[in-house]
Amino acid sequence: MTAPLYNAEILRLAASIPRHERLPDPMGSAERRSPICGSRVTVDVDTDADGRIERVGLLVRACALGQASSSLLAANMIGRTPEELAAASDALTAWLAGGEDMPDWPGIAIFTPALSVTGRHASIRLAFEAAAAAAAQARDRARPLAAE
Template structure:
């Protein structure tokens, strides 16, 4: 028997997204949208002089899986560099595609029931794609 796609923990995360307000003066922003389902995630960041995320804000208009992924990203992104976020994004994409191990990011195992549902993968990746792009943009502007 397969595990349910939308379980209690996914729904709990979807309902408790941290940093769920846009920043008023972000150093970098990015919006990512899934053409398959229309889910959309906008991420604003500020970075410290070393290019690590020091503040984060999000606007999440996504399905429960996209919201849960944004919640996991938001809970652990502060203090991460663009390179660390890109590595998480890339390992998540590889894992969802069946081309890599479970990524080293807290909570990703919750998406195991979504692995056979490739139409859901884009929504799960959105927050990580957006935070990586926003952090790279912010780091390029950060004073050295």
């Protein structure tokens, strides 16, 4: 017997997304949308002087899997670099596609039952893809300031 796709832990995470309000004037912001189901996640970030994520805001309009993924992301991205977020997004994509080991991200194993349900992969990836893009945008905006 396989584990259910929408289990109690997925639903708990979906109902408890931290940092669930957008930032007023973010250094970086990105939205990703799943064309399959219409789920949408927007991630706003501010970084500190070292380029690490300092503040996060999210707007999540997604299914339970997208909400749960957003919850795991938001709970664990403070202090991460844009490069770390890009690597986590890439690792999640590879893992879901079946080509790599599980990503090194707290709690990500909860999505193991979804590995065989490819139609749900896009929703799980949304928050990580948006966070990586928002962090890269913040990094790129900060570079000219650092050069001055």
